[in-house]
Structures are given as structure tokens and as C-alpha cells.
Amino acid sequence: MLMIKCRLYFIFGVIIAIHFLLLLPLNPLKNISCADASQLRLSKGLMCEDIFENAPRNPTIVFSIDQKKAVCFSSFDDVPQKTVIYHNWYHRDVPSAKIRLTLNPPRWSTYSSIQLRRTDIGPWRVEITDENDNVLGVLRFSVTD
Amino acid sequence: MENLFLFISTIRWQDFVDICLNSYILFRFYVLFRGTNVFRVLIGMTVLWFLQRIAISLGLIVTSWVVQGIVAVGAIIIIVVFRNEIRRVLQAKNLKSILWGFSYKSAITPIEIITDSVFEMAQRKCGALIVFPGKEDLSDAVQGGIPWRGLITKEMITSIFWPDNPVHDGAAIVQGDQIRVVGALLPLSHRDDLASHYGTRHRAALGLAETTDALVIVVSEERGDILVAKGNRLREIKQKQTLEENIQQHVGTAALKKGAVKKERLEITAAALLSIVFITGIWFSVSRGQDTLVSLNIPVDYMNRKPGTEIFDTSAKTVSLVLSGSGALVKSITPDQVGVRLDLSKTVIGPNLFSITSENISLPPGIILREVTPSQIEVLIDQTIKKELPVQIDWAGKLPEQLILVDSVTDPATVEVVGGKRILEKIVTLYTEKVLLDNLKGRGELTANLVLNPASLAIAPGFKDKVTIRYLIRNRE
Numbered sequence: 001m002l003m004i005k006c007r008l009y010f011i012f013g014v015i016i017a018i019h020f021l022l023l024l025p026l027n028p029l030k031n032i033s034c035a036d037a038s039q040l041r042l043s044k045g046l047m048c049e050d051i052f053e054n055a056p057r058n059p060t061i062v063f064s065i066d067q068k069k070a071v072c073f074s075s076f077d078d079v080p081q082k083t084v085i086y087h088n089w090y091h092r093d094v095p096s097a098k099i100r101l102t103l104n105p106p107r108w109s110t111y112s113s114i115q116l117r118r119t120d121i122g123p124w125r126v127e128i129t130d131e132n133d134n135v136l137g138v139l140r141f142s143v144t145d
Numbered sequence: 146m147e148n149l150f151l152f153i154s155t156i157r158w159q160d161f162v163d164i165c166l167n168s169y170i171l172f173r174f175y176v177l178f179r180g181t182n183v184f185r186v187l188i189g190m191t192v193l194w195f196l197q198r199i200a201i202s203l204g205l206i207v208t209s210w211v212v213q214g215i216v217a218v219g220a221i222i223i224i225v226v227f228r229n230e231i232r233r234v235l236q237a238k239n240l241k242s243i244l245w246g247f248s249y250k251s252a253i254t255p256i257e258i259i260t261d262s263v264f265e266m267a268q269r270k271c272g273a274l275i276v277f278p279g280k281e282d283l284s285d286a287v288q289g290g291i292p293w294r295g296l297i298t299k300e301m302i303t304s305i306f307w308p309d310n311p312v313h314d315g316a317a318i319v320q321g322d323q324i325r326v327v328g329a330l331l332p333l334s335h336r337d338d339l340a341s342h343y344g345t346r347h348r349a350a351l352g353l354a355e356t357t358d359a360l361v362i363v364v365s366e367e368r369g370d371i372l373v374a375k376g377n378r379l380r381e382i383k384q385k386q387t388l389e390e391n392i393q394q395h396v397g398t399a400a401l402k403k404g405a406v407k408k409e410r411l412e413i414t415a416a417a418l419l420s421i422v423f424i425t426g427i428w429f430s431v432s433r434g435q436d437t438l439v440s441l442n443i444p445v446d447y448m449n450r451k452p453g454t455e456i457f458d459t460s461a462k463t464v465s466l467v468l469s470g471s472g473a474l475v476k477s478i479t480p481d482q483v484g485v486r487l488d489l490s491k492t493v494i495g496p497n498l499f500s501i502t503s504e505n506i507s508l509p510p511g512i513i514l515r516e517v518t519p520s521q522i523e524v525l526i527d528q529t530i531k532k533e534l535p536v537q538i539d540w541a542g543k544l545p546e547q548l549i550l551v552d553s554v555t556d557p558a559t560v561e562v563v564g565g566k567r568i569l570e571k572i573v574t575l576y577t578e579k580v581l582l583d584n585l586k587g588r589g590e591l592t593a594n595l596v597l598n599p600a601s602l603a604i605a606p607g608f609k610d611k612v613t614i615r616y617l618i619r620n621r622e
Contacts, residue, residue, distance in 0.1 A: 049549075060549045060551060061550055062540045062582060064543055064544075122539070123539045123540075125537065
């Protein structure tokens, strides 16, 4: 009888353990957020006209609206675990777009872009932040005629 | 009584000067032109002007136009017709006599000597022509003549008209106690109704009398008659007394006997008082006659702001004032005469409500405040802080297709700005003025001004309002 009880406790314990193991991946964001954002370091951040073969092409700080788009490229050398960063686009200090990007260990490069219109002419900046709004880097550029 | 004090309080020092100055100008006009036809015409013009004002107030449009036209034309006519008299007044007298001198008629014409001389010349049949000018200027009517300026004596008169004297055919012009001009040529009368025995001397006497207000005495060379020409009349004089009376009446010496100067002074004093009353009346009718309302939008001035604070916002930048006063005063209001000022010495950080009363508003004298909109202003006072802001270049223009701006930096990269806390909390970047790309190439350096927006912001001491920009341009891949 005691043996049966022990087996039942063991099975119950295994079920709970499995249950916890199954539950954890149900919320991946929570999993990613466990990463210590302060450890993230922006190794390279620049504005460019395009991405070609996963590398920035024609880095620049001035975009003509004829270019149609502006790209913000960011690269991280030491990504401890899967995490999330944001590219926050501001036109004359007014928020224009907030783009969520995922980083994977151990190193990861990612980019975001916006389509340029005539109304976008003027000074811009992109703030690269972690999930906790810690600013990892600021890139400044202008959109001209 | 209260109204009287209120009224007196609205009188400006400019009004007092205005009345005094114009009264004096009018008085000087009287002094300079009294007794002349110009003065009479000026009085006529003034009456016409009053008629015009009355016509306007009664709504007689055409009448007021007509009178206005007459006054306008009359002003030109006065200048043209009386130009000689005006010129005589302005040229003959020096500046002192024009501005404050008084010319009392002091020189008395020795009438008895003249009449004795005339009758003696008549007895000897010695022709003579003596002119006594009136108020009008004779310079246009009289031709030639030799200036004499000799005191009148019987011997002098008889010697001037002595037949062997070269100037005996001309006229002698008498002014005061002097013979001013001798041998003057007078205009001849063209009348047909003159007696046949009248010669050129008679026609000359009548010619001058007809065209001016002068009195001319003629002594006939052929008949020994004495005639006096005045206006259109040529009258024969038989007795000395009659001649004396004629001359006295013309030159006005009867008025210059004992007490005459005193009477003249009284007349001038009365004229001075009348000038003041007249101008004061005009001033009242013009400046206080009509009450006019005007609405002005006046910007609010803030004074005595506490150190370390600044105005973040106000519920109104300007206030609308409804003012009343006479039309002339209201029209003369200039923006710098009206002010709305709020004292910020007792404000606190945050919203402060001010009621706008007459104490906050400065108005020129004579202008009354009727209404203020808005009657209250909320002023949001902010704390002054410093904030270090990153500088960003505001690029503009376009690079050639093959070029690309790779990098740029500013020196300094950040600038400290002073301003209201509420404003600076929202500002995260300090932009430069627009920097044109069009002519840039390669690597270079330039300077650009910083743009402070809003204007209440200021660059902190120790920082410049310009930055140096270093740039790098390369060929596109």
C-alpha cells in the first residue's frame, strides 16, 4: 500500500513537473524578458539606404525622398538569450513608428525601415531601446527633397 | 463739481500749450494785419468757416460743400490779392516785430504845415501832387520815384514842387512825419467825365485814388485850385480847415491825440483775450465736442517677473479695450500711449489669475476706459531650469545622385539651454538652422546657428548659439 502511495506521489510529482515544464514555453515573451537587458550592447548601429546580403548598403545620414525608404540597422555582439528590442522612429521629436525586433543569441543583427513621403522631410532620429525602454543607442538623420 | 474736477483732470499739458500757442498766433495775426483789408477778409473767412460748421451740424450737405469751396478758394484769393500787404508785413518788419513787437502809431503827420504849404503853392500857382497812403500797399500802383525820407517842413514841400526842381512833376508820398518818396509816377485815370480843364496831374491823382485807398492832394499849376482825390471822387477844397479835416480823417491823427495810445493798448488787450476765448472755443468744439468710441487690441506687458521663473503660458496675449473720448483725441492715440501691464512680483509657480482693472491700464489724458475683454487673464508661471540638449543638424537640399553623406558631427555635440521647466521637459533635441547640402562635397567644415523654439528659450551662459559641423561625403556604391 505504501509502495502504491509512493508511486502515486511520484507520478503526481512528475505530472506537476511536466505541467510546469509545458506551461513555461506558453509565454515566450516572459521567457525572453528574463534576459538581463542591461547586458545588451549595441555593437553597431547605422542608417543606410538598403540591406544587401544581411549587410547595410550605402550608410548615410541624409535620405532623399527619392530613395523611397530609410533603413535603421542594428547589430548586437553579445546576446545572452532571445530578447526583444525596439526601433523607435521620431520625426522632429514626434513619435512616428515603434518597431519590435527579436534578437537571438549569441550574436544578432536586425533592421527596420520606414517608407519616405514628402511629409517626412526634416530631421529624424531612431532610438534603439530594450524592452524596459533603456536607450541602447540613438541614430540621427535627415530626410530631404 | 465732481464732473468739473473730472474734466480738469482730463486736460493734458499738450491741450494747454495747444490753446496758448494758437491764441498767440491769432493775436499776432491781429496785431500784424489790423486795419488792413486782409484782416477784414480774414474775419469774413472765419464767419464762413463757422457757417460751414453749422451747415454740417444741420446736415446741409450742399451748403457745407459750397461754403467749404468758398473758404478754400478764398484762402488762395487772399494770398494772391493781398500778396503785397502780406509781403509788406513779413518783409518790412524784422522777426522780433513779427513775433512779439507792437507798432503803435507814433509819428504824427504835421497836417498844419502841409495845408499851409499847399495853400501857399496854390497861391503861387505852383503845381503839386501829394500822396497820403492808406492801409494798402502802393508799390504796385506807383512807378519810379526817388527815396527822400526827409522830415516835413514848409520849405521842403515848396522846394520839391518848385518848377525848376527835376522832380516837381512827380508825386511826393507822405508817411507819418516824413516825405518818403518824391518824383513818383502815378497811374492815370481813364474816366471820360472829368472836367476839360483837368490836366495830367489831376488824372494821376484820381488814377491812384481809384485803384488804392490813398488820399491825393492836387494843386493846379494853371488855375491854382486845390483838389483832394479819394476813391472815385475829386473834390475842390477852398478852405484850409476843410483840407486839414480831410487829411486828419484819412491819416487818423485825431485818434492819436491824448489817451490814444492807452485806448490802443486796451484794444490790443481785448484782442488778446478774445483770441484766447475764440481758440478755447474752437478747441472745445474740436477736441471735446464729439464723444467717440474706439476698440483697440493691446498686447499685455508683464513686469517684475521673479528671478528663476518665467511665463509658460497665458490665457490671452492681448486684451481688447473699448475707449471713449473726443474724436480728435481718439484719432491721435498711438499704440505706445496705451498699455496693459501686469505685475508678476507676487506670482507663484503654477497658474495665477489676474483681474484687469483700470490700475493695470495706462491711457492718455482725456481718454476714458469703457470695457476690457477679457477681464481676467490666467498666467502660468514656470520655474526656470537648465537642460543639456543634443544638437542635431537639420539638413536640407540635395546632393548629386552619385554622392552620399556618410557622416557628420557637431562641435559641441550638446548645448545647455535655459528655459521654463514645462517647456524644456518636452524638448529633447536642439536643431540647427537648415544646412544646405547642394554645394557640399568631400570632407569639410561649416558653422550653423542653433534654432531656439520657442523663443523664450535661451542658450545657457558659456555656450555659443552656433555649432561647427564636420561632414564626410563619399561616392555611392
